Amino acid sequence: MSILDKIVSRKKEEVEANKKSLPVSRLESTSHFKRSPLSFKKALTRRGASGIIAEFKRRSPSKGLLNGHADVIATASAYELAGASALSVLTDVDFFGGSNENLEKARAAVTIPILRKDFIIDEYQLLEAKAIGADVILLIAAILSVHETEKLARFARSLGLEVLLEVHNEQELGHINHFVDVVGINNRNLNDFSTDVQTSFRLGELLPASAVKISESAISQPAVIVQLKEAGFRGFLIGETFMKEADPGKACEEFIKAVNTL
Numbered sequence: 001m002s003i004l005d006k007i008v009s010r011k012k013e014e015v016e017a018n019k020k021s022l023p024v025s026r027l028e029s030t031s032h033f034k035r036s037p038l039s040f041k042k043a044l045t046r047r048g049a050s051g052i053i054a055e056f057k058r059r060s061p062s063k064g065l066l067n068g069h070a071d072v073i074a075t076a077s078a079y080e081l082a083g084a085s086a087l088s089v090l091t092d093v094d095f096f097g098g099s100n101e102n103l104e105k106a107r108a109a110v111t112i113p114i115l116r117k118d119f120i121i122d123e124y125q126l127l128e129a130k131a132i133g134a135d136v137i138l139l140i141a142a143i144l145s146v147h148e149t150e151k152l153a154r155f156a157r158s159l160g161l162e163v164l165l166e167v168h169n170e171q172e173l174g175h176i177n178h179f180v181d182v183v184g185i186n187n188r189n190l191n192d193f194s195t196d197v198q199t200s201f202r203l204g205e206l207l208p209a210s211a212v213k214i215s216e217s218a219i220s221q222p223a224v225i226v227q228l229k230e231a232g233f234r235g236f237l238i239g240e241t242f243m244k245e246a247d248p249g250k251a252c253e254e255f256i257k258a259v260n261t262l
């Protein structure tokens with residue numbers, strides 16, 4: 001079984017357990033549920049935006065523990081202060097060491113949009129995303145059918161959440177539908193963890209000019225941001241490059257400063 005299959009099969013169990021312990025009525029009665037989400041798309045396309053989407057990721061299946069010490073509140077605040085346009089917070093517990101609580105804490109600490117980074121397979125997780133204060137949710141084409149993608153995207157939009165659809169190859173471009181706000185091209189193959197930033201350049205060319213596109217994963221050099229911008233990318237999702245440092249906020253600040261000098 002590939003790691004992606006393992007994650008999805010565990011996710012199904014987790015979602016069923018959560019539905020029992022925290023029913024939809026409880027999600028709907030949270031204060032965040034009444035909040036109007038912020039626009040991720042606008043934050044990325046605003047004039048002068050850095051486009052950096054800074055991620056809080058404690059561990060990953062490919063790299064193991066990235067950072068056992070960084071505090072989510074301090075890191076999220078520092079990312080915002082450094083000039084990140086948005087945050088990404090891993091909420092998957094078992095494979096990424098994340099939590100819903102981390103996203104709620106980040107929500108209280110920043111005013112920029114927050115992406116709930118998880119493996120979404122069920123509408124319940126969209127209600128949950130709204131209840132914990134997320135603004136935008138990730139749908140991963142590699143784990144969803146075209147029909148499921150559309151159903152989940154439509155439901156997310158009905159809740160006022162924006163939709164980031166992640167694709168990794170030509171075939172997955174067929175998952176794009178009109179409920180998708182932003183298309184993310186993942187430079188990491190989630191089945192074997194191999195990375196190649198060229199994936200963004202290759203697939204980016206195949207997207208309609210009107211699509212707001214972002215490049216995800218394996219970005220470690222400020223110069224790559226300049227090239228991606230030239231190719232029309234508006235957002236750059238960066239986790240490991242920041243999180244592997246003792247002070248991820250400082251790493252983000254230095255990175256953005258370096259991009260600005262190029």
Ligand SMILES: O=P(O)(O)OC[C@@H](O)[C@@H](O)c1c[nH]c2ccccc12
Nearest residue numbers: 186216217218219237238239240241
């Ligand atoms: O740490 P990196 O290589 O900068 O990557 C960040 C982000 O793109 C990555 O965490 C990611 C992209 N798509 C995902 C889907 C699920 C979990 C994680 C991810």
